[in-house]
Amino acid sequence: MKSLEELKAIREKMQGQVGLRKESDTQTRVVVGMATCGIASGARPVLVALSDAVQKKELSNVAVIQTGCIGLCQFEPIVEVLEPGKEKVTYVKVTPEKALEIVDQHLVRGQVIGEYTISNTIN
Amino acid sequence: MMTELSLNILDVAENSVRAQATLIEIEVSADMTTDLLLIVIRDNGCGMTEEQVNAVIDPFFTTRTTRKVGLGVPFFKLAAESTGGNFTITSQKGIGTVVTATFGLSHIDRMPLGDMAATIHTLIVYHPDIDFVYRYTYGEKSFTLDTREFREILGELPLDAPDVSAYILDYLRENGNETDGGNVY
Numbered sequence: 001m002k003s004l005e006e007l008k009a010i011r012e013k014m015q016g017q018v019g020l021r022k023e024s025d026t027q028t029r030v031v032v033g034m035a036t037c038g039i040a041s042g043a044r045p046v047l048v049a050l051s052d053a054v055q056k057k058e059l060s061n062v063a064v065i066q067t068g069c070i071g072l073c074q075f076e077p078i079v080e081v082l083e084p085g086k087e088k089v090t091y092v093k094v095t096p097e098k099a100l101e102i103v104d105q106h107l108v109r110g111q112v113i114g115e116y117t118i119s120n121t122i123n
Numbered sequence: 124m125m126t127e128l129s130l131n132i133l134d135v136a137e138n139s140v141r142a143q144a145t146l147i148e149i150e151v152s153a154d155m156t157t158d159l160l161l162i163v164i165r166d167n168g169c170g171m172t173e174e175q176v177n178a179v180i181d182p183f184f185t186t187r188t189t190r191k192v193g194l195g196v197p198f199f200k201l202a203a204e205s206t207g208g209n210f211t212i213t214s215q216k217g218i219g220t221v222v223t224a225t226f227g228l229s230h231i232d233r234m235p236l237g238d239m240a241a242t243i244h245t246l247i248v249y250h251p252d253i254d255f256v257y258r259y260t261y262g263e264k265s266f267t268l269d270t271r272e273f274r275e276i277l278g279e280l281p282l283d284a285p286d287v288s289a290y291i292l293d294y295l296r297e298n299g300n301e302t303d304g305g306n307v308y
Contacts, residue, residue, distance in 0.1 A: 001266060001297070001298050001301060002293060002294045002297045002298055004272065004273075004276060006290060007273060007276050007277065007287070007290055008276055010277075010280075010286045010287060010290055011276060011277050011278065011280055013286070014280055014284060014286060014287075015280070034133075034137065034245075034249075035134075035137070035195075036134050036193070036194050036195040036198065037194075039125065039130050039133055039134045040124065040125050040126075040130070040134075040194075040198075044130065044133060044241060044242070044245060045241075047245065047249075048241060048245070051248075055285055065249070066245075066249050068137070068141070
Protein backbone atom coordinates (compact mmCIF):
# COMPACT_ATOMS: atom_id res chain seq x y z
CA MET A 1 0.00 0.00 0.00
CA LYS A 2 1.14 3.48 -0.84
CA SER A 3 2.12 5.37 2.26
CA LEU A 4 1.26 8.84 3.50
CA GLU A 5 5.00 9.47 4.03
CA GLU A 6 5.25 10.36 0.36
CA LEU A 7 2.58 13.00 0.80
CA LYS A 8 4.62 14.56 3.61
CA ALA A 9 7.59 14.77 1.26
CA ILE A 10 5.43 16.53 -1.35
CA ARG A 11 4.33 19.05 1.23
CA GLU A 12 7.93 19.78 2.26
CA LYS A 13 8.89 20.25 -1.37
CA MET A 14 5.98 22.47 -2.25
CA GLN A 15 5.89 24.65 0.81
CA GLY A 16 6.36 28.23 -0.16
CA GLN A 17 4.97 27.60 -3.61
CA VAL A 18 1.39 27.88 -2.42
CA GLY A 19 -0.55 30.63 -4.12
CA LEU A 20 1.42 30.21 -7.31
CA ARG A 21 -1.66 29.36 -9.29
CA LYS A 22 -3.88 32.31 -8.43
CA GLU A 23 -6.86 32.91 -10.66
CA SER A 24 -6.61 36.15 -12.53
CA ASP A 25 -8.31 38.19 -15.23
CA THR A 26 -5.71 37.13 -17.74
CA GLN A 27 -6.36 33.43 -17.29
CA THR A 28 -7.83 31.28 -20.05
CA ARG A 29 -10.55 28.94 -18.83
CA VAL A 30 -11.21 25.59 -20.46
CA VAL A 31 -14.60 24.28 -19.38
CA VAL A 32 -15.75 20.67 -19.79
CA GLY A 33 -19.41 19.68 -19.41
CA MET A 34 -19.61 16.89 -16.83
CA ALA A 35 -23.32 16.21 -16.33
CA THR A 36 -24.95 12.85 -17.17
CA CYS A 37 -24.97 13.70 -20.88
CA GLY A 38 -21.28 14.64 -20.90
CA ILE A 39 -20.12 11.69 -18.81
CA ALA A 40 -22.14 9.21 -20.88
CA SER A 41 -20.58 10.58 -24.08
CA GLY A 42 -17.01 10.29 -22.81
CA ALA A 43 -16.26 13.57 -21.02
CA ARG A 44 -14.13 11.98 -18.30
CA PRO A 45 -11.27 10.89 -20.58
CA VAL A 46 -11.48 14.27 -22.36
CA LEU A 47 -11.15 16.11 -19.04
CA VAL A 48 -8.20 13.92 -18.05
CA ALA A 49 -6.48 14.42 -21.44
CA LEU A 50 -6.92 18.20 -21.24
CA SER A 51 -5.62 18.62 -17.71
CA ASP A 52 -2.69 16.24 -18.33
CA ALA A 53 -1.67 18.12 -21.49
CA VAL A 54 -2.04 21.55 -19.89
CA GLN A 55 0.12 20.41 -16.99
CA LYS A 56 2.71 18.73 -19.20
CA LYS A 57 3.08 21.80 -21.40
CA GLU A 58 3.21 24.00 -18.29
CA LEU A 59 0.46 26.31 -19.48
CA SER A 60 0.23 28.07 -16.13
CA ASN A 61 -2.20 30.60 -17.56
CA VAL A 62 -4.80 27.97 -18.40
CA ALA A 63 -7.29 26.55 -15.92
CA VAL A 64 -9.20 23.38 -16.81
CA ILE A 65 -12.49 23.27 -14.94
CA GLN A 66 -15.72 21.31 -15.11
CA THR A 67 -19.32 22.39 -15.23
CA GLY A 68 -22.75 20.79 -15.35
CA CYS A 69 -25.04 20.46 -18.35
CA ILE A 70 -24.40 23.14 -20.95
CA GLY A 71 -27.79 22.48 -22.55
CA LEU A 72 -26.58 21.00 -25.84
CA CYS A 73 -26.56 17.35 -24.83
CA GLN A 74 -26.53 16.03 -28.39
CA PHE A 75 -23.14 17.66 -28.97
CA GLU A 76 -21.39 16.28 -25.89
CA PRO A 77 -18.57 16.01 -24.93
CA ILE A 78 -18.39 19.80 -25.13
CA VAL A 79 -15.29 21.86 -24.37
CA GLU A 80 -15.56 25.63 -24.12
CA VAL A 81 -12.48 27.83 -24.32
CA LEU A 82 -12.87 31.23 -22.69
CA GLU A 83 -10.01 33.60 -23.31
CA PRO A 84 -10.20 37.03 -21.72
CA GLY A 85 -11.29 39.66 -24.23
CA LYS A 86 -12.18 37.10 -26.89
CA GLU A 87 -15.38 35.44 -27.96
CA LYS A 88 -16.10 32.05 -26.40
CA VAL A 89 -15.19 29.07 -28.60
CA THR A 90 -17.34 25.95 -28.22
CA TYR A 91 -15.86 22.65 -29.37
CA VAL A 92 -18.30 19.75 -29.77
CA LYS A 93 -18.08 15.95 -29.85
CA VAL A 94 -14.58 16.18 -28.45
CA THR A 95 -12.45 13.05 -28.03
CA PRO A 96 -9.17 12.78 -26.06
CA GLU A 97 -7.33 13.00 -29.42
CA LYS A 98 -9.20 16.16 -30.45
CA ALA A 99 -8.58 17.55 -26.96
CA LEU A 100 -4.83 17.25 -27.49
CA GLU A 101 -5.15 19.07 -30.83
CA ILE A 102 -7.12 21.83 -29.09
CA VAL A 103 -4.31 22.21 -26.55
CA ASP A 104 -1.61 22.33 -29.25
CA GLN A 105 -3.39 24.51 -31.79
CA HIS A 106 -5.66 26.73 -29.75
CA LEU A 107 -4.13 27.06 -26.30
CA VAL A 108 -0.48 27.04 -27.35
CA ARG A 109 -0.60 28.66 -30.82
CA GLY A 110 -3.79 30.65 -30.50
CA GLN A 111 -5.43 29.18 -33.59
CA VAL A 112 -9.07 28.14 -33.29
CA ILE A 113 -9.75 24.73 -34.90
CA GLY A 114 -12.83 25.75 -36.90
CA GLU A 115 -13.57 22.20 -37.97
CA TYR A 116 -14.41 21.09 -34.41
CA THR A 117 -16.48 24.09 -33.35
CA ILE A 118 -20.23 24.13 -32.94
CA SER A 119 -20.75 26.74 -35.65
CA ASN A 120 -19.10 24.40 -38.13
CA THR A 121 -21.19 21.44 -36.96
CA ILE A 122 -24.56 23.19 -37.20
CA ASN A 123 -24.10 25.01 -40.53
CA MET B 124 -26.28 4.64 -21.09
CA MET B 125 -23.00 4.67 -19.26
CA THR B 126 -20.42 2.16 -20.41
CA GLU B 127 -18.99 1.42 -16.97
CA LEU B 128 -20.27 1.62 -13.39
CA SER B 129 -17.50 4.02 -12.39
CA LEU B 130 -19.12 6.59 -14.69
CA ASN B 131 -22.48 6.11 -12.97
CA ILE B 132 -20.72 6.71 -9.66
CA LEU B 133 -19.07 9.89 -10.98
CA ASP B 134 -22.43 11.12 -12.25
CA VAL B 135 -24.42 10.35 -9.10
CA ALA B 136 -21.70 11.82 -6.88
CA GLU B 137 -21.99 15.06 -8.86
CA ASN B 138 -25.55 15.26 -7.51
CA SER B 139 -24.05 15.27 -4.00
CA VAL B 140 -21.76 18.12 -5.06
CA ARG B 141 -24.73 20.09 -6.31
CA ALA B 142 -26.51 19.37 -3.01
CA GLN B 143 -23.70 21.33 -1.30
CA ALA B 144 -22.29 18.33 0.52
CA THR B 145 -19.05 18.89 2.45
CA LEU B 146 -18.41 15.16 2.88
CA ILE B 147 -19.10 12.49 0.27
CA GLU B 148 -18.46 8.83 1.10
CA ILE B 149 -18.21 6.25 -1.66
CA GLU B 150 -18.06 2.56 -0.99
CA VAL B 151 -17.42 -0.17 -3.54
CA SER B 152 -17.40 -3.71 -2.31
CA ALA B 153 -17.13 -6.94 -4.31
CA ASP B 154 -18.01 -10.09 -2.43
CA MET B 155 -17.42 -13.32 -4.32
CA THR B 156 -19.02 -15.59 -1.71
CA THR B 157 -22.40 -13.84 -1.93
CA ASP B 158 -21.81 -12.94 -5.61
CA LEU B 159 -22.70 -9.30 -4.94
CA LEU B 160 -21.21 -5.98 -5.89
CA LEU B 161 -22.28 -3.21 -3.52
CA ILE B 162 -22.02 0.49 -4.31
CA VAL B 163 -22.96 3.13 -1.74
CA ILE B 164 -22.78 6.91 -2.20
CA ARG B 165 -23.50 8.84 0.97
CA ASP B 166 -23.46 12.62 1.40
CA ASN B 167 -24.23 15.27 3.99
CA GLY B 168 -25.81 17.61 1.44
CA CYS B 169 -29.14 19.39 1.56
CA GLY B 170 -31.17 16.18 1.27
CA MET B 171 -34.57 15.72 -0.33
CA THR B 172 -38.18 15.53 0.72
CA GLU B 173 -39.99 12.21 0.39
CA GLU B 174 -41.71 13.57 -2.71
CA GLN B 175 -38.40 14.48 -4.33
CA VAL B 176 -36.90 11.08 -3.50
CA ASN B 177 -39.74 9.39 -5.33
CA ALA B 178 -39.39 11.79 -8.22
CA VAL B 179 -35.64 11.37 -8.89
CA ILE B 180 -36.23 7.81 -10.04
CA ASP B 181 -38.45 9.30 -12.77
CA PRO B 182 -36.39 10.21 -15.86
CA PHE B 183 -38.60 13.23 -16.46
CA PHE B 184 -37.68 14.86 -13.17
CA THR B 185 -34.70 17.14 -12.69
CA THR B 186 -33.97 20.19 -10.56
CA ARG B 187 -31.93 21.65 -13.36
CA THR B 188 -33.25 24.25 -15.77
CA THR B 189 -31.01 23.62 -18.79
CA ARG B 190 -33.01 20.59 -19.88
CA LYS B 191 -36.14 18.71 -18.95
CA VAL B 192 -34.85 15.23 -18.21
CA GLY B 193 -32.63 13.83 -15.48
CA LEU B 194 -31.20 10.47 -16.41
CA GLY B 195 -28.39 10.04 -13.88
CA VAL B 196 -30.32 8.19 -11.19
CA PRO B 197 -32.57 6.19 -13.59
CA PHE B 198 -29.46 4.95 -15.46
CA PHE B 199 -27.88 3.76 -12.24
CA LYS B 200 -31.09 2.12 -11.05
CA LEU B 201 -31.55 0.29 -14.35
CA ALA B 202 -27.93 -0.87 -14.31
CA ALA B 203 -28.46 -2.45 -10.87
CA GLU B 204 -31.89 -3.94 -11.44
CA SER B 205 -31.01 -5.53 -14.76
CA THR B 206 -28.50 -7.72 -12.87
CA GLY B 207 -31.03 -8.92 -10.31
CA GLY B 208 -29.77 -6.32 -7.88
CA ASN B 209 -31.44 -3.66 -5.81
CA PHE B 210 -31.51 0.10 -5.81
CA THR B 211 -32.57 2.41 -2.98
CA ILE B 212 -32.34 6.09 -2.12
CA THR B 213 -32.93 7.33 1.39
CA SER B 214 -32.77 11.00 2.14
CA GLN B 215 -33.55 13.44 4.88
CA LYS B 216 -33.96 17.14 4.33
CA GLY B 217 -31.02 18.97 5.93
CA ILE B 218 -29.15 15.76 6.76
CA GLY B 219 -28.15 14.12 3.51
CA THR B 220 -28.76 11.36 1.02
CA VAL B 221 -27.68 7.74 0.70
CA VAL B 222 -27.80 5.94 -2.64
CA THR B 223 -27.33 2.17 -2.43
CA ALA B 224 -27.06 -0.16 -5.39
CA THR B 225 -26.34 -3.88 -5.44
CA PHE B 226 -25.44 -5.87 -8.51
CA GLY B 227 -25.25 -9.56 -9.30
CA LEU B 228 -21.46 -9.79 -9.55
CA SER B 229 -21.39 -12.59 -12.11
CA HIS B 230 -24.58 -11.55 -13.91
CA ILE B 231 -24.04 -11.32 -17.66
CA ASP B 232 -25.73 -7.91 -17.88
CA ARG B 233 -23.59 -6.31 -15.18
CA MET B 234 -21.52 -3.52 -16.66
CA PRO B 235 -17.81 -3.61 -15.80
CA LEU B 236 -16.80 -1.54 -12.79
CA GLY B 237 -14.37 0.40 -14.96
CA ASP B 238 -11.79 2.94 -13.92
CA MET B 239 -12.65 3.76 -10.31
CA ALA B 240 -9.31 5.49 -9.76
CA ALA B 241 -10.16 8.00 -12.52
CA THR B 242 -13.62 8.62 -11.08
CA ILE B 243 -12.44 9.24 -7.51
CA HIS B 244 -9.46 11.28 -8.71
CA THR B 245 -11.69 13.48 -10.91
CA LEU B 246 -14.10 14.03 -8.02
CA ILE B 247 -11.37 15.02 -5.56
CA VAL B 248 -9.29 17.22 -7.85
CA TYR B 249 -12.23 19.11 -9.35
CA HIS B 250 -13.90 19.63 -5.99
CA PRO B 251 -10.86 20.33 -3.80
CA ASP B 252 -12.96 21.93 -1.06
CA ILE B 253 -15.13 18.86 -0.50
CA ASP B 254 -13.96 15.92 1.58
CA PHE B 255 -14.18 12.42 0.12
CA VAL B 256 -13.90 9.04 1.74
CA TYR B 257 -13.47 6.12 -0.66
CA ARG B 258 -13.59 2.60 0.68
CA TYR B 259 -12.82 -0.25 -1.69
CA THR B 260 -13.25 -3.86 -0.68
CA TYR B 261 -12.50 -6.94 -2.75
CA GLY B 262 -13.14 -10.18 -0.92
CA GLU B 263 -11.10 -10.06 2.27
CA LYS B 264 -8.95 -7.13 1.27
CA SER B 265 -9.75 -3.44 1.41
CA PHE B 266 -8.30 0.05 1.46
CA THR B 267 -9.60 3.49 2.35
CA LEU B 268 -8.76 6.92 1.06
CA ASP B 269 -9.81 9.80 3.30
CA THR B 270 -9.08 13.32 2.06
CA ARG B 271 -9.35 14.60 5.65
CA GLU B 272 -6.19 12.61 6.44
CA PHE B 273 -4.50 14.09 3.37
CA ARG B 274 -5.54 17.60 4.35
CA GLU B 275 -4.10 17.17 7.83
CA ILE B 276 -0.70 16.44 6.30
CA LEU B 277 -0.94 19.03 3.54
CA GLY B 278 -2.00 22.00 5.64
CA GLU B 279 -2.56 24.95 3.30
CA LEU B 280 -1.49 23.04 0.20
CA PRO B 281 -4.61 22.32 -1.89
CA LEU B 282 -5.61 18.85 -3.10
CA ASP B 283 -5.56 20.07 -6.71
CA ALA B 284 -1.90 21.16 -6.64
CA PRO B 285 -0.23 19.24 -9.53
CA ASP B 286 2.08 17.05 -7.40
CA VAL B 287 -0.67 16.27 -4.91
CA SER B 288 -3.08 15.43 -7.72
CA ALA B 289 -0.55 13.02 -9.22
CA TYR B 290 0.03 11.44 -5.80
CA ILE B 291 -3.72 10.91 -5.30
CA LEU B 292 -4.04 9.12 -8.66
CA ASP B 293 -1.04 6.90 -7.88
CA TYR B 294 -2.44 6.19 -4.42
CA LEU B 295 -5.77 5.10 -5.91
CA ARG B 296 -4.23 2.98 -8.68
CA GLU B 297 -1.59 1.28 -6.54
CA ASN B 298 -3.83 0.51 -3.58
CA GLY B 299 -6.70 -0.51 -5.88
CA ASN B 300 -4.41 -2.97 -7.65
CA GLU B 301 -3.16 -4.39 -4.39
CA THR B 302 -6.71 -4.84 -3.14
CA ASP B 303 -8.13 -6.68 -6.13
CA GLY B 304 -4.86 -8.06 -7.50
CA GLY B 305 -5.38 -6.10 -10.72
CA ASN B 306 -8.54 -8.07 -11.47
CA VAL B 307 -10.68 -6.41 -14.13
CA TYR B 308 -14.37 -7.12 -13.62
